[in-house]
Amino acid sequence: MAVSVTLPALGESVTEGTVTRWLKAEGERVEADEPLLEVSTDKVDTEIPAPSAGVLTSIKVAEDETVEVGAELAVIDDGGAAPAEAPAPAAEPAPAAQPEPAPAPAAEAPAPEPAPAAAAPAGGAEGTDVVLPALGESVTEGTVTRWLKEVGESVEADEPLLEVSTDKVDTEIPAPVAGTLLEILVGEDETAEVGAKLAVIGAAGAAPAAAPAEAPAAPAPAPEPVQEAPAPAPAPQAPSAPAPQAVTPEPVAPEPTPAAPAPAPAPAATIPAPAAPEAEGAYVTPLVRKLAAENNVDLSTVKGTGVGGRIRKQDVIAAAEAAKAAQAQAPAAAAPKAAPQEVSPLRGQTIKMPRMRKVIGDNMMKALHSQAQLTSVVEVDVTKVMRLRARAKEAFAQREGVKLSPMPFFVKAAVQALKAHPAINARINEDDNTITYFDVENVGIAVDAEKGLMTPVIKNAGDLNIAGLSKKTAELAGKVRSNKITPDEVSGATFTISNTGSRGALFDTIIVPPNQVAILGIGATVKRPVVIDHPELGETIAVRDMTYVALSYDHRLVDGADAARYLTAVKEILEAGEFEVDLGL
Known part of the structure; x- marks a missing residue:
């Protein structure tokens, strides 16, 4: 039987908590009372143990997301449940192989494009709505302060998708599934009610199907076709899912890309641009970047401890403290010198006051x-x-x-x-x-x-x-x-x-x-x-x-x-x- 992991009461007057780190990933085995995740409240930071032994089959609340006491955080089931979910993605590759023999259909795919919106769901993850979750007691609405992805970009499950501000917290909303961002329904600085649809995510491999002939170039088009909604093609291209991750750029050319493989080279040329930021490491949130700037920490030298090697604020703080300790051990001769006053990047800027401030x-x-x-x-x-x-x-x-x-x-x-x-x-x-x-x-x-x-x-x-x-x-x-x-x-x-x-x-x-x-x-x-x-x-x-x-x-x-x-x-x-x-x- 599936066992629900919920946010327990963490003290008097504590009504909500923010998941700061998952210690286990989906599909991993956990033991009863083994630390499962870390949660932060306005009073304490603590670990939540697994209520029973089994396999972590589903994570319901992503890192940096805030939920109320009693909310479901994850689901633990016996070993059989995990495999069931794993096959789902594997099932997509199979259909992909079937259409492959007949490349012609790929070209025909454009015809059904008018109805692809309905077909998109066929990819499993296609057509998944991104909604504004409950962010605390009495919080009924939130304002979108920043989209971290653009239409046509690929996203991973639980990867931060946008930033939202309420009268109590500023937080990031993660992508509920992996795929391509098809549509943004609420723009920046717009306010939406809890439960409102913010965006739509389609299947990850939708676009690539258009250019299956060229294995190297196929991944590049992936984002574009999905934007056009050629749902049918996505399934076949599912196998190249890994490639799209490397080619996550939104720069990929639009409609033309699916039409002819020739454009594929162009996207390849644009790929380097997005690659540069990725070379720095896993995804870094704006909060972490700001903290790093304030403490003069070079993110390229920081090893992330978050899921997938993601750099968390604790990693930046640890790096800053290590640097201070090293300075403290420096020769006493340096003591008399006044510490250099670096110019703040905020100097001369006018910014919107953070909601928390x-x-x-x-x-x-x-x-x-x-x-x-x-x-x-x-x-x-x-x-x-x-x-x-x-x-x-x-x-x-x-x-x-x-x-x-x-x-x-x-x-x-x-x-x-x-x-x-x-x-x-x-x-x-x-x-x-x-x-x-x-x-x-x-x-x-x-x-x-x-x-x-x-x-x-x-x-x-x-x-x-x-x-x-x-x-x-x-x-x-x-x-x-x-x-x-x-x-x-x-x-x-x-x-x-x-x-x-x-x-x-x-x-x-x-x-x-x-x-x-x-x-x-x-x-x-x-x-x-x-x-x-x-x-x-x-x-x-x-x-x-x-x-x-x-x-x-x-x-x-x-x-x-x-x-x-x-x-x-x-x-x-x-x-x-x-x-x-x-x-x-």
């Missing part, structure tokens, strides 16, 4: 407009903390197995102050006009990741010491950057801390996350001359480690005085630097 912008505006947000800042002398860290970091790393960064000290001070200032660790319940003062400190830590800023949550942070906070911070940050974070680990925060100084910023007016009333920003720690009151020297100028700590808050619940009192408490805890017990000093 617009959605993020709308959400940020909504957050600002739903709260009365403002920011207060204090300056903190963290010299004692930095000296304690310098003394303890080597022994700490050996004892705890993680590096001792300044971040756990700030988190420790922040959660201690939260216990004395409940208004900062609260939530406004707008539905019933009440306020919830939390009795637990679940702290979200902003982490800069490839996908963007994510905030994994340290649960019960108020009960952890410096070692516990260090381990949890390192663990969660590692999961975010390796795409191993789970939905539960990025939800439930009652307060958030963002280390805006990690990239050199002195301080930032950060935006308060939804369902919270405050967020703490930690600026860069720099050495500055400041006036201190020395017990023996009195007021004197000394070089100290200084930083700015900023609190953005919702003025509907937190007043400026409340914010100042909280920041002062954090400042006092940090400047006192009484963390010796936690550090084992």
